[in-house]
Amino acid sequence: xxxxxxxxxxxxxxxxxxxxKEGVRxxxxxxxxxxxxxxxxxxxxxxxxxxxxxxxGSGKTTTIKMLTGILTPTSGSARVLGFVPWExxxxxxxxxxxxxGVRSILFWDIPAIEAFRFYRDVYEVPPDDFEERLEYFDSxxxxxxxxxxxxxxMSLGERMKCSLVAALIHYPKIVFLDEPTIxxxxxxxxxxxxxxxxxxxxxxxxxxxxxxDVLDVEALCTKVILLDKGRKIFQGxxxxxxxxxxxxxxxxxxxxxxxxxxxLESVLRMGRLxxxxxxxxxxxxxxxxxxxxxxxGLLKAVNVVDLDVKEPGLDRLLVKVYGEKK
Amino acid sequence: xxxxYYFRLLRDIIRIRFAKVKExxxxxxxxxxxxxxxxxxxxxxxxxxxxxxRVIAGWTLADVVLLQAFMQLGxxxxxxxxxxxxxxxxxxxxxxxxxVLSKPANPILYMMLLYFDVVNxxxxxxxxxxxxxxxxxxxxxxSLTGLLAGTFLMLLGVTITSVIVFLIESLSFWFGRTNLLDxxxxxxxxxxxxxxxxxxxxxxxxxxxxxxxxFFTTGPAxxxxxxxxxxxxxxxxxxxxLVLGVWxxxxxxxxxxxxxxxxxYGS
Numbered sequence: 001x002x003x004x005x006x007x008x009x010x011x012x013x014x015x016x017x018x019x020x021k022e023g024v025r026x027x028x029x030x031x032x033x034x035x036x037x038x039x040x041x042x043x044x045x046x047x048x049x050x051x052x053x054x055x056x057g058s059g060k061t062t063t064i065k066m067l068t069g070i071l072t073p074t075s076g077s078a079r080v081l082g083f084v085p086w087e088x089x090x091x092x093x094x095x096x097x098x099x100x101g102v103r104s105i106l107f108w109d110i111p112a113i114e115a116f117r118f119y120r121d122v123y124e125v126p127p128d129d130f131e132e133r134l135e136y137f138d139s140x141x142x143x144x145x146x147x148x149x150x151x152x153x154m155s156l157g158e159r160m161k162c163s164l165v166a167a168l169i170h171y172p173k174i175v176f177l178d179e180p181t182i183x184x185x186x187x188x189x190x191x192x193x194x195x196x197x198x199x200x201x202x203x204x205x206x207x208x209x210x211x212x213d214v215l216d217v218e219a220l221c222t223k224v225i226l227l228d229k230g231r232k233i234f235q236g237x238x239x240x241x242x243x244x245x246x247x248x249x250x251x252x253x254x255x256x257x258x259x260x261x262x263x264l265e266s267v268l269r270m271g272r273l274x275x276x277x278x279x280x281x282x283x284x285x286x287x288x289x290x291x292x293x294x295x296x297g298l299l300k301a302v303n304v305v306d307l308d309v310k311e312p313g314l315d316r317l318l319v320k321v322y323g324e325k326k
Numbered sequence: 327x328x329x330x331y332y333f334r335l336l337r338d339i340i341r342i343r344f345a346k347v348k349e350x351x352x353x354x355x356x357x358x359x360x361x362x363x364x365x366x367x368x369x370x371x372x373x374x375x376x377x378x379x380r381v382i383a384g385w386t387l388a389d390v391v392l393l394q395a396f397m398q399l400g401x402x403x404x405x406x407x408x409x410x411x412x413x414x415x416x417x418x419x420x421x422x423x424x425x426v427l428s429k430p431a432n433p434i435l436y437m438m439l440l441y442f443d444v445v446n447x448x449x450x451x452x453x454x455x456x457x458x459x460x461x462x463x464x465x466x467x468x469s470l471t472g473l474l475a476g477t478f479l480m481l482l483g484v485t486i487t488s489v490i491v492f493l494i495e496s497l498s499f500w501f502g503r504t505n506l507l508d509x510x511x512x513x514x515x516x517x518x519x520x521x522x523x524x525x526x527x528x529x530x531x532x533x534x535x536x537x538x539x540x541f542f543t544t545g546p547a548x549x550x551x552x553x554x555x556x557x558x559x560x561x562x563x564x565x566x567x568l569v570l571g572v573w574x575x576x577x578x579x580x581x582x583x584x585x586x587x588x589x590x591y592g593s
Contacts, residue, residue: 016591017591065424068424068428069427069428070424070427070428070589071589071590072589072590086589088427090430090431091430093428093429093430094430096428098425098428100421100424100425103421103422103424103425105425107342107346109346109349109350110342110345110346110349111345114338114341114342114345117338117341118335118338118339118342121331121334121335121338122335122429122430122431123430124331150349
């Protein structure tokens with residue numbers, strides 16, 4: 001059976017008007033039009049984790065704000081779980097969760113458990129379910145003991161874990177995560193990713209994720225949308241994205257003897273050299289038929305000890321996409 | 327209106343406030359030093375003033391102390407229930423309002439609950455009690471029904487004040503940070519310290535209709551006095567409801583229009 005669409009966005013546009021300079025004089029300056037989101041359309045199926053990517057100011061957070069009912073669009077339409085988000089109906093808001101990475105929803109001076117209890121009542125979670133959910137969150141994030149500690153004494157990673165629990169205590173159907181791993185160390189990032197993955201699997205949670213961390217995207221997302229200056233420039237899976245934008249693979253060869261130096265040099269010219277040591281080379285080779293020839297040439301030119309052909313990382317891709325546009 | 331829902335949230339917030347007291351016990355205990363010190367200073371101030379004059383614009387020391395008692399009682403309610411209007415501007419600027427708007431609750435009630443601080447208002451209770459006792463001791467002629475009516479009028483006055491502050495803070499929807507406007511209502515709180523009678527007629531009119539100081543302290547103190555005429559009591563209540571209605575309408579329009587702008591422009 002085909003999964004239903006839980007988010008349907010159609011030609012969404014958001015235009016902001018701002019005056020260039022702050023202060024009293026700015027009141028008399030002409031307003032500047034900023035198109036934050038430009039004619040964006042997409043659909044998301046139930047249980048998908050999809051990455052909403054783009055540079056700073058590309059319109060990611062503005063889209064999230066529209067889908068969570070905080071902003072109204074200039075034009076276009078959207079339906080999330082059958083609701084028009086900006087009508088802000090309580091029945092809708094009860095079914096979504098929002099985490100703005102830089103903003104904590106916990107109470108700074110007191111233990112996080114108090115915030116969990118507060119949000120339990122905000123979302124009207126039955127007491128038995130609350131205890132059961134805490135057990136579940138504890139099994140993955142180890143939050144039970146942590147929750148007794150005042151928030152101000154927590155590390156950033158601990159705070160994010162507790163913020164996630166507070167935002168998901170009502171088991172929403174969709175969660176909007178805006179930079180959930182921002183500022184976290186590698187271990188905490190991994191814990192957050194594991195948790196999102198597990199929650200998604202168990203509860204068919206749909207996740208809309210904006211992040212600058214490509215590892216988040218590669219580890220979690222089944223689908224991505226790429227934005228550039230408010231416009232959608234790509235939608236699809238990560239392999240498809242790489243294929244569309246990169247068109248090359250990375251070839252790594254380690255050897256213990258050079259059999260034919262002129263041949264080696266001519267083979268290396270078939271790609272773009274990205275690294276070279278005394279007994280290894282790494283190069284980008286276009287996937288237009290050159291790759292088998294390059295591999296064959298290298299096998300003739302050197303005595304190969306190890307050979308690896310890999311997909312380039314998403315970080316390279318994003319640098320290429322946005323770098324080229326600049 | 328989901329009354330039980332909001333009462334549950336209120337219970338949670340009260341628990342959170344007491345949890346904070348447990349986190350900072352020393353801060354709470356300092357109130358036992360600062361409150362008597364504050365009381366001593368203000369009582370000494372008024373005693374000094376009245377050692378030079380017997381009455382000021384018809385107000386005796388007992389009457390002024392009674393006025394101070396109502397002011398402290400007003401601050402009990404202000405500090406417990408009405409802190410949130412003072413925070414509105416910051417919530418708009420910092421984007422904190424986003425969190426409020428994404429919750430399944432009425433935004434104003436939710437903000438009111440977030441800043442509801444029962445502990446914050448507790449320390450004004452002994453202050454008010456000491457002032458009332460001092461006023462009786464100094465010979466203030468009050469009746470029980472008068473005191474009740476005065477308390478009710480003071481509640482209206484506090485509500486009017488909070489509505490005005492809310493309206494002022496709502497201007498942040500359009501103008502960004504408006505901290506300088508805080509001075510406007512800080513000046514207001516300076517004026518509530520004194521009986522309205524000391525001001526010239528034009529200022530009095532202003533302080534009844536536009537900056538309704540009258541209903542916060544002077545009015546409640548007057549209606550609690552035994553010899554204050556019933557027509558005066560009715561008049562003050564009627565006027566306070568009228569003023570509240572006008573300011574409430576203005577604040578409601580500003581909030582609705584501001585929220586619409588926020589939804590269009592963001593923080």
